[in-house]
Amino acid sequence: MPQSTRSSESAPTLAEVARRAGVSTATASRVLNRSARVSAELAARVESAAHDLAYVRRRAPSTRDTGVVAVVVFADPLQYHVDAFHVRLLSGLRRALPGADRELAVFTVPRRSRRAPLVRYLCGGHADGVLLVGPWGDIALARLLHAAGVPVVSLGRPPEPGAVAFVDADNLTGARDAVQRLCASGHRSVATVAGPPDTAVGADRLAGYHQVVRQARPTVRPAVAYGDFSSASGEHAMHRLLDQRPDLDAVFVASDQMAAGALRALRRRGLRVPEDVAVIGFDDAPVAARSRPGLTTVRQPVEELGSRALELLLQNPVRGESVVLPTRLVPRASG
Template identity: 50%
Template sequence: MTVTDSITEPTGPPTLADVARLAGVSSATASRVLTGSARVQVQTKDKVEQAMTMLGYARNRAARSAGSRRAGAVALIVGEETIKVFADPFFARMLRAVNNELSTADSQLVVLTLHSPREYQAVSRYLRSGHVDGALFVSMHGRPDFDYQSLGIPLVLCGRPVAGGGALAYVDADNIGGARTAVRYLLDSGRKAVATIAGPPDMAPGIDRLLGYRQALGAAAVLDPGMIAYGDFSAMSGQHALFRLIDHRPGIDAVFAASDLMAAGALHALRRLGRRVPRDVAVIGFDGLPAAQQTDPQLTTVRQPVAAMGTCMVSELLAQIADPGRKPAQVVLGTELILRGSA
């Protein structure tokens, strides 16, 4: 297949995007041709080289680009239903940080959500097709059928992979340490029956925040499996989990919730039950969302540096794109217990 000669003359020196457009491929694929990547099919290579010849694209410009590769487009993949992405302020903060950092680097952002098996397959095909130069993954659930390694592009995860990701780059918050600090604070404050509303057990934040809770109570020799309920990080799930906990352990005097939204749901449930916060039951959340200051009482929370995580993820991804041989970084950022009226 040859490149069509029906083109519009560029108004300035031809760019890589012009070459890609004429060849009918993505900028990422055109870049791989110019840098000699073995992953490009011969037919595709021929089309790109024909386009270069027709446009008069200078190879020395390509060589300079190869020495300092830039990301033309980056995908942000969010492993949740779209309605949940819009409902949880965490995603808005992450998106803002990622977009600001990519704008500074003159890179485009493509946002994709995936939840069903069909969406996982479609997103995998999209990422393998060369439409983007790299990908950022946020709120991913442990799925053995999603093979990050086979995508063939640089990628960075928000949160450590649940399993099999020893060679993957990620940026995480200290979920274990943050949860442990929160629960120790409750115990040191004289609370005797500390329950938790844990996050999803197939996500690293859910697993690690529950582990921090268990470590703190295990060290105090007061760990009770009946004091653990699970939610999905949403306010409604926190409300339902609190009712379940009270049914099983009516003497609860403190709750550590693995997200601010679940903590807000717990506050609502306690109010309906006539339990005073913090006199009867203390509550601590996790995230440090601005909404934590709008609850009644204001929510004590473990603040994770969401904006810094987004910035760090983009920085690592761009570094991988610029240097394909770079060893993937695995970064864990600190958290901070913010004391307010709920505990």
């Protein structure tokens, strides 16, 4: 979405939208409220102006809470239903709900989908606050929510510093701890299966890997392949790494779901874990304890992330406010 050209932090007005579109304020109001038919060309001009200025019809002041907190999860719906992270997160959110008179409204939104209906709902006075979960991309949605006076918190570091309050795990330190364990164990060809580099969590865990490997050079040889946090992508990435680096003896995988796929690839290549290749994951998802061998991993406190994010949201946080929770290495048999 295009960025606003406004130099002020104040919310744009209907009159400004009308001036930008070259129409009267009454006409702009009719277009945005859909209260009268206008030409397609004129409607497009007004809607484009409102989009560019991040104009949102302000909700009327309310004397009572709606009792609803909106949770917007940016993920493919199929992945949302199979990823234990979301189950654990919602558990933490529900435990933190203050009293029985509040409810969660959960929306799953593919990353590349059109968001206009969602924006109209979230900015229309239907929720007391919005929690953004996952790789939500550009900051346009957060800007629209701020302009509409809707409290918003990101679960995960936002794509632009200071754009929105957030709660996150210390992904950088967690990744460093995992890779340092592999290097300290004497491994000399340490690769990583990284998450999408255009997401904060993928970038932070990859940065932690690179920091440790750079410190260990020239004794440790790096290699990187990318996945999308799914099990299938971890399996494919592991095969690519083994093709590139036959002498590979350790791998840090940026999620336990991808690590489960990596373990399958190693078994299919006839390689033993940890005797031939040591493996460490990230998340401490249920699949880590079920794996054979048990998966050494980095635990992030998912339930606490949810509860702390909801607490912050209900305090009407300021932009840039943040809570970063520590991670912990959980040793098992894989590495």
